[in-house]
Amino acid sequence: MDQFEARAMTHMLVVEDATASRDWYVKVLGASVYGEYGGTSVVLDLLGNWLLLVTGGGPSPEKPTVTFAAPGDADHVSSQLIFRVDDCQGTYVLLSARGAQFLSAPLDRGGEIRAFFRDPDGHLFEISQLT
Known part of the structure; x- marks a missing residue:
């Protein structure tokens, strides 16, 4: 094999409470549950x-120095998920009504309108509209 190939890519987020986080993602973002494990x-x-979405845990044989933990400080971010939308203001209103708590109202940055919100564990999300 000379080229990287994969069937799919999964993004993992470490959460404090898998059930509460599941409910938030389903209610606020309209996710559907594929499976739940233990x-x-x-x-x-x-x-x-x-x-x-996984709860935290300590090292294991295949990752002997790695500990999974939910964000300790929501204001220090190492990653975020960005959703490109057609109507930032409309999406802001919709997600706010569903329980998303935005850091501010959408802001026009010249060429792009965007707004940021967090999940219950502090993971950062952005909605962004090209103008």
Whole structure:
């Protein structure tokens, strides 16, 4: 094999409570549940992408130095998910009504309108509209 190939890609987020997070993603973002495993992990289909929510845990034989933990400080971010939308203001209103808590109202940055919100564990999301 000389080229990387994969069947799918899954984005994983570490959460404190898999059930509460599942409910938030279903209610706020309209995700659908693909599978749940032992109360510690949930696989969601979100806009045709796999999103795996897992509770934290310590090292294991295949990752002996790695600990999974939900964000400790929501204001220090190492990744975010970005949703390109056609109507940032309309999406902001919709998601706000569903329980998303935005950091601010959508802001026109010249060429792009965007707004940011967090899930219950502090993972950062952006809605963005090209103008």
